[in-house]
Amino acid sequence: MSKQRMMPAINLALQEEMKRDNKVILYGEDAGISLLGQTTGLQENFGKDRVRDTPICENIMTGMAVGAAAAGYRPICHLLYGNFIYTGFDSIANQAAKLKYMTAGQVKLPVVYMAVIGGGRSAAAQHSDIPYPALMNLGGVKVVVPSNSRTAKGLLKSAIRDDNPVFYLTAAGGGRPEEVPDDDNYLIPIGKSEVINQGNDVTIISIGSMTLKALQATKKLNDKGIGVDLIDLLSLVPIDEDTIINSLKKTGRVVIVDEARDICSAASHISAILSDKAFKYLKSPIKRVTVKDVAIPYSPILESHVIPDVADIVNCIEELLELN
C-alpha cells in the first residue's frame, strides 16, 4: 500500500496488466511520451510494438480496437480527452457497441477506451465534456468512472480483463493521493458501487470527480447533524441498482451528483430507476445536482460557477430536508 495520485495509479494498473497478459496492447496519440502520465514508461517496458504512438485519427483508432480485439488482442485505445470520443464515435456506436450482438455473440470484444473527462482546468468547452450520457445509451458498452487513485487502479484492471468494450473515464487531475493497494490482482468489480459513508437522513449518489465534493459536503452536513449515506457509483453501465435502492429504503431521500449536463444524464437515469422501483420509500423528490446546461467556459470564475461544488450539494440537501 502506498499513497498515490490518480495518474500514477492508472500507470501502475497498465504496467501490471501489460506484464500479466501479452495480448494487452495500448495505442494512442503520444502514448510513448504521455501527455498526462497514464502511459509513462510503458513503451520503454513493453516496446513500440505493444505501445504504439498513433497519428491523430480517432476514427480509425476506435474501429481498429474492435478489429484487433476480434482478432485476439486486448487493445486499450487511449483517446486522451473525452471530447475526442465524439470524433471517433462512428466505430464506437456502430461497431464496438453492436458487432457482438449483430453476429449473435460470435465474437468477444475486450476493448478499453480510455479518456479523461470533465472540467475544472480552464481547458474550455472542447476538452471538458462529460460524454458518458451518450455512451450509456448505446447498450453495448460498459462505462466506469473511478473517483480516486485506488478505484482508478481497481477498475482499470477489471476493465482490461473484461471481455466487453469498456469506457474507462477518469478526471484529469483533481483528487488527492489515496492509499493504492500494491496487490497486482486488486480488482474492483464492474457494476458494483461503494458505500463510503453511512447515515440515515439522505443518500448522495456521486460519480467520478463529484465524489470528493460529495465527501466534503457529507462532512459539512454531518457537522449540522445530518446523516449521509454516500454512494460512490463507480460503474454507470451496469448500474448497481441494489445498493442505491437499499440506501433509498433506509434514508427516503436521494440527491445525485453528476458532472454531466442534466438532460439524459446518469443522474436523470438513476432518478428514473429509483422512482420506478422504490417510489413508495421516497419521502421527498429525487434531486439532481448537475453541471449547468451550457458548454464549459474557460475563465475560472465562470467555470466554477457552472460545475457543481460542495456548496451546491449542501444547499440542495438542506432545501430538501426543509421540504418536510
Place this chain on the structure above:
Amino acid sequence: MMSIKNYVNNLSDEDLKRIYKKMLMIRKCEEHLGEATKNGAFPGAVHLYIGQEAIAVPLCDQLNDSDWISSTHRGHGHFIAKGGDVKKMMAEIYGKSTGICGGKGGSMHVADFKKGIIGANGVVAGGMGLAVGAALASKMDGNGAVSIIFFGDGAANQGVLMEAMNICSLWNLPMIFMCENNQYSEFTHTSEVTSGKIIDRAEPFGIPKYEVDGNNAVDVWQAAYQAVQRGRNDEGPSFIEAHTYRQRGHVEFEYTFLSRTYRDQNEVELWKTNEKDPILRLESYFIEHNKYSGDDIEKIQKEVQDEVDDAVKFAIESPEPDISSAMVHMIER
C-alpha cells in the same frame, strides 16, 4: 479491355473453374433474393452484388480462414467468396434462427469470424477500422495473414480511408484496400461526387496500387496475387481499384420510392452482355478454348442452382428465432 486469354498463365484451368463456380453461386443466390424480395419473402432490404462477382471471388480464392475480410452493405458476395455457408447466409437474410447470426444481423451483417469474415457492414466505410485492427493483429502475430477491406467508390470519399491508408503504410500492415468502383454511390454517379481518380489516393501514402478490370476474374486474380504476396511477406499494404458496374439498383425495390430514374437502361444492359458481364465472359472463355462445352456449363449451372434451392428451402423451413434471443449478446452484466 484486355481479353481473358492473354492473361492465363499462373492460373490453372482448375483454379478458374473453381472461381467460376463460386461466382455462379453468388449470382444465383442473389438472383433468388432479387426475385423473392418482390414477394416479401423475407424482411429487410437487400443490396445485390450481381455484376461484381469477379472481384470478391478471385481475391478470396487466395485466402485462408486465418486471413480477414471486412466488407460492405453489398456483402453477400464477399461472405460466399470467403467460404461462408450459403445455407446459413440465406437463413440469416430470411431472419431465421439458423442464420449465421441467429437472425439478428440480416443481409447487411452476415459474418463468420471462424472463417475470418468480420462481416458485411451497414455503414459506408464502417468496416475500414475493423480491417485495420485485424491487420494490426496479424502483423503482431507475425503469421503471414492478410486483412482485406472491400469498399466501394462511395466509401472512397469517407475521410477514414485516409486515416487507414496513413496508419497501414506507417506501420507496414498486411492490408489490402480493395476498392470496387461500381460507378454509383447509391443513386448518384461517382463522377458527380468524386474528384480525381480513386486509385491515385494511394500514391501519397506510398502504397503500391493496381488498377484492374473488375469484370475480368483473371485480371483481378493477378492483382490480388501481388497484393496478397506483399502482405504475406510483410511488405505492407496494397491498393487495388477494380472497375466494375452495379447491374442492380443500390437497393432492390428502389423505384418504389425514387421519384425519377438516375441512369439509362441501355447502360445497364450493356454491362449484362457477353463482353462485359464477368460470368458470361468466363463462360465464353471456357467454350472458346474448349475447356467446357455448353452442356458442361449447363450442368454446372444446374448443380449450383440446386444448391441455392436447397439453401432457400432450408431458410424457409427453418424456425423463427426464439424471442429470448433478442435479449442476449449485448454486454454481460
